[in-house]
Amino acid sequence: MEKKVRVRFAPSPTGGLHLGGVRTVLYNYLFAKQQQGDFILRIEDTDQTRYVPGAEDYIFNCLQWAGLEPDESPRHGGPCGPYRQSERKEIYRHYAEQLVKDGHAYYAFDTPEELEQMRHDFKTEQNPSPQYDHTIRMKMRNSLTLSEQEVKALLSQNTRHVIRIKMPVGETVSFTDMIRGEVSFDTSVVDDKVLLKADGMPTYHLAVVVDDYLMKISHAFRGEEWLPSAPVHILLWHYLFGLENMPQWAHLPLILGPNGKLSKRDGAKYGFPVFAMNWTDPRTGERTEGFKEKGFLPEAFINLLALLGWNDGTDQELFTKEELQQKFSMSRVHSGGAKFDYEKAKWFNHEWIKRTEATRLKPAVSALLAQKDIVVQNDHLLENVINLVKDRCTLLTDFPEQSTFFFKAPEQYDFSAIKPKWNEARQLFFAEWIRACELVTDWKAADLEKEFKEIAAVNELKPGEVLLPLRIMLVGGKFGPGVFDIAALLGKDETIKRMKTAINLLQER
């Protein structure tokens, strides 16, 4: 049988795509590929108040960056369209009316003010948030309490109304979750959720069931926050399409921040990204940082996300997407939420930078260098530089700092460490070393080091005494990879030029 795994979500009210969302997509993607099924992505676009310009494009850009493109979506099309909720309004209405006809739902005419009044009136210490449920629905204005004529009259006058599900009393609804096994609920404690809103648009509860049926979804993944409303969806399946056609549910554990469900706020507060890519809310102009711009490799991003709540049972922590596809299994997904640890996230990225070829790092690195007004024409040199410094880069954004001195002579020198010890002996040594350099024909790190140490020995200096001055002459400070490796990449002329410049400066003082 054909498998169709779907993930469905709405952009957050302010736009953006957070860690939890990407992980849901990722697990969905991996599972679908593994089952050789289709991966379908639905994006809610129902609520005008919630719609954020650009949010949908943004989501697809993120998924493209992460390499998680769906087979079927509002963007990619597919056989089960239309995919936009606003274009499916009549479909939802049809099923909602059918539920009313069958006695599983009813019209409710209560105004927002009346609802508020109800919540106020029934509020007690025992029950701080009263719900529209079987205990109070008979006290409200709906087709259960009103006479048939009254209802007809109200409907013919186009009175604003919603359709609510009529939750049965005292029944147990249960289903098997792919991650947590059997979960059951008492229908008496679930409220009469709105299915169709006054504007004719469906709520999530109706839409998810109708769409999953019409789009032939076999597996549905979503966050754990949906678990409490699962009984509504199960009942809807039971009433409308039959439980035997219901997809298998998987409620993924939450990704937690320092206190509770990870939020955008946490990122701002603790200084780590929570979105896949940078996002600017077009309405407020507020910008939220993304993993991409922060300097993460998509491979690392996928890897760290996959391991937040899943492992293959071995000690392996670094996985390529192909390995994940092969080894991922829903049965090994945790049921408990996982706190996001940015330090570990950076470790994953560092590991990925170290194991990624310089040629693949090159485009991102040269873009970053260009931002610092450094344009490197020599591809080969850039590759060599990347190879030399990538071990010390945790984020892609570390590359400029680690490598600008290869392309630009230092503007400032940290002479403080060497100046007090600068004397005639050292001056003579460097003069001799520069002469030696000028004679070198084959400019290689190992040979330079050998030569350098020989000259030092002749001058009765320990290499250590002149190594640091050399480093500072070449790069300006106490940083960077091996000093002879730097010299080798700098080339003979540039190395000599930098040494002469620095020595002049050193003696002026």
Added chain:
RNA sequence: GGCCUGUUCGUCUAGGGGCUAGGACGCAUCCCUUUCACGGAUGAAACACGGGUUCGAUUCCCGUACAGGCUACCA
């Protein structure tokens, strides 16, 4: 308040009736390197609590505590 879910080092986790409870991140110390990293070695660090069941429970069961989620004409 009610309902749902969860609980192994600070964090991510392995394990599952008898183990010196394993790994990783982070942290500390040492080695390498007369820069900083990388690398290597070592170390500190955990089964929430109380009852059962059992010859034996971290593991199974029940309670409690704690944490999180949900409790909208939002998803």
